[in-house]
Amino acid sequence: MRQSNPFKPTAGRMPPLLIGRDAIIDDFEEGLDDGPGAPGRLMRVTGARGVGKTVILTEFGRIAKARKWEVIDETASEGLAQRLLNRLAPDKPSVNLSLKPSVSIAGLGGISLGEASVSSKQMPLTLRAAMGQRLDALERKNAGLLVTIDEAQAADRSDMVAIATAVQHLIREERNIAFVFAGLPSIASKWLNDEVLTFLRRAQAEQLGDIPLQDVRDAFEDTFEDSGIAIEGKALDMAAKATEGYPFMIQLVGYHIWRIAYRRSRNIDSKKPDAITVTEQDTEQGIANALSRLGDAVHGPELDGLSPIDKTYLLAMAQDDGPSSTSTVAERMGKDVAYANIYRTRLIDAQVIKDMGYGKVDFAIPYLRQYLREHAAYIRMNSSGTSL
Template sequence: MPPVLIGRDVVLADFEEGLDNGSGAPGRLMQVTGARGTGKTVILTEFKRMVERRGWQAISETASAGMAQRLLDKLRPQKGNFSFSFEPTVSVMNVGGSLGSIHYEKTRLPLTLREAMGMRLNELEKHGGGLLVTIDEAQAAERSDMIAIATAAQHLTSEDRNLAFVFAGLPSMSSKWLNDDVMTFLRRAQPERLGDVPLNEVSQALADTFYSTGITFDGEPLHIATQATSGYPFMIQLVGYHIWRRAMRRIGDVNSGNIAVTAEDAKLGVADALSCLGDTVHGPELDGLSPIDKTYLLAMAQDDGPSSTSVIAKRMGKDVRYASIYRMRLIEAQVIEEKGYGRVDFAIPYLREYLREHAAYIRMTLGLPDDGTYITKS
């Protein structure tokens, strides 16, 4: 968690309003989307803190195979004779007296998950509490898990239980799950899209945070740091941390007198932050894209600013219609963004510079020529 959460007042207020307004309020069923590094996990953690201050319980999961079963395990009563499982069995007597068993289908899970949540709510509601369930990286969830969770949430909400659900993930989450006919309930989820933080808020937050540790951060050093973040939430954290670390190495002891961040501290800290950003955001983002997506981005990276979609297509050796398919995919994933008619630019800060720095390696892994051309395979 960052020491200060900035630029997220609206989404926090929407969630708190949902808690205040009771069962069925829009803010109690929410989908939070954003590109990598925009603070989705941070928001879920803050939601957890908010409900716990109200005497609620929060159960958090990150989407992967078996997610619904893990939720069941966390909800399983610690005392008593209750037993829940993903594939429950009942004992039956076969012909001849031997003991056998029958396995239910996985469609039994939604009802079982609903029962487990209902039992937990029975205890929480006695004391005025409720239950928050958060799912991170929801775009990676298995369909059977999402059906189970959505079905349980729908039934419990219709029963006016003190319950809140928040799903967070990349923008692809919306098209993947909200258009699924089996999960129409999730279409009612209040959308919250996380974007960049205004630079004036970034500047104030950095100055205040450093001041709280006994260090002055203003003037040119603060300007260097603020501009370097581009308002990108994860970069704000990286820049702040690495500049603070550089300053502390130089200062040694904050009790030694007047202490201030220098321009050199700021420049070196920004360089450290950029290196870390490439390893933790740019690399993983590219790993999740198709070869042609990457080729499209390499073609864009030749420009210093917004790129013409027709020029990108020409560099790729394809027609505009073909290139537009990948343009729309990258816009939906919030890797790039529209910049006026027929023009696009990078939505993730410093991705252009990262692509330029690693262009030779990326071209080699894609099997592209080493002469700078971007001819793609059909």
């Protein structure tokens, strides 16, 4: 029987290890246990792609379900508030809710539903009523409701207003509700400075970052050992160092090294899989495979979300082997420092690059420099209107 790989480098899949995330998990658990109004019940989780935001939301859902709470998890896209409403009251048409909101048919106004929808003006009250009705039933069983929103930076403003308004009132009423929204760092500038959404500023801020390499090393050693395949010595050091503490890379490196070692073990008749030790060659090949996948899963999508001039700034940085001088980057762009600093600030806010002090910046996402160098011609060709 084939053994299951213990590493899960897939967006949204729950990995077997949540190393370095004890503090945020403890805060959330305490929030549920401490009752209405506890800080951990209203939380925003931010970080660059691949740092584990979706994984954290999945873990929060598991924790809540273990306490018999109901969990509604959504990803921000058009119609978010209406989908929440439909999940809260699946057996009741929106028009039959107690507040009797206005309804539009077949796209004649309000939020498009196909057959029927609640008007955007009525949605906050309607959503609040639906949440309140669901909480009436849950609280009779000493349970509560957790709502999580992933990729919050992509939400429509009207949806965020409706959700924030509903949750705000329910928290004031000391209802048994928890709300966690996660997304790229851009949610701070997009939502938290909106006068209508000031409530979200009070959410406990959790910024996910990299994991210390010693913690990565320990996690690799334990996870491989638990699966019956040992990794130690130089192979273990190489694997941990290659991740640079980046959570998604931890899963990628672990997955590909384990896969190569396990496949090799099945081809050796004289050994059983549980007696196999990862070799340096296994590690080198696993790291190479992980890097290839990292470009497709993280670097490409990250660059797709940037402007042409953002990419020009990054390509100018990629010419250096280490931290770049901001004045040199501006010179390479053919711009003055003040102009280039606009994009420096944008990229730092998005956690694509990081401020190294003394007029220096460096890449915040592991291996992005190498990816930019390898794909520079393609990126330039698709960044029309800019040049280096």
